[in-house]
Amino acid sequence: MTQPIHILNGPNLNLLGTREPDVYGTLSLKEIEQACAKHARDLGYEILFRQSNHEGELIDWLHDANVNACAVVFNPAAFTHTSVALHDAVRAIEPPVIEVHLSQTAAREAFRHHSYIALAARGSITGLGLQSYLLGINAAITSLGN
Numbered sequence: 001m002t003q004p005i006h007i008l009n010g011p012n013l014n015l016l017g018t019r020e021p022d023v024y025g026t027l028s029l030k031e032i033e034q035a036c037a038k039h040a041r042d043l044g045y046e047i048l049f050r051q052s053n054h055e056g057e058l059i060d061w062l063h064d065a066n067v068n069a070c071a072v073v074f075n076p077a078a079f080t081h082t083s084v085a086l087h088d089a090v091r092a093i094e095p096p097v098i099e100v101h102l103s104q105t106a107a108r109e110a111f112r113h114h115s116y117i118a119l120a121a122r123g124s125i126t127g128l129g130l131q132s133y134l135l136g137i138n139a140a141i142t143s144l145g146n
Ligand code: DQA
Pocket: 011, 012, 013, 075, 076, 077, 078, 079, 080, 100, 101, 102, 103, 104, 105, 112
């Protein structure tokens, strides 16, 4: 059986819906999960959707994805701009990792312009809200076997 796509979410994304809706939109993380599950299922894939506020837990989940996922869609949130450890974990695993962001980080504060994850990910999709996740799923599937 095909392994699921793991969709991993970093800190503060549990607050989506009420957190800076002008920047991140009004969808809750649960609603994003439901849209991802439907989109993936329509394409013949299951997902495992997780969120953590803790860097180490995200590292453990990337290691878990190395064994149990066919691909990863990853929104590392603020750790994008700070974490060499997450960069190393993305480099260390076999499945393709697609970085996604709801907001257009390149058009925001200078400290959001650099991504440690982009240096290691297969590709990045930013600035499209929910569509970043759905296109991330498409990209993850397209990357399989490549
Ligand atoms: C984010 C962008 C990051 O800069 C920020 O720290 C987040 C969310 C996004 O999805 O737009 O928490 O990853």
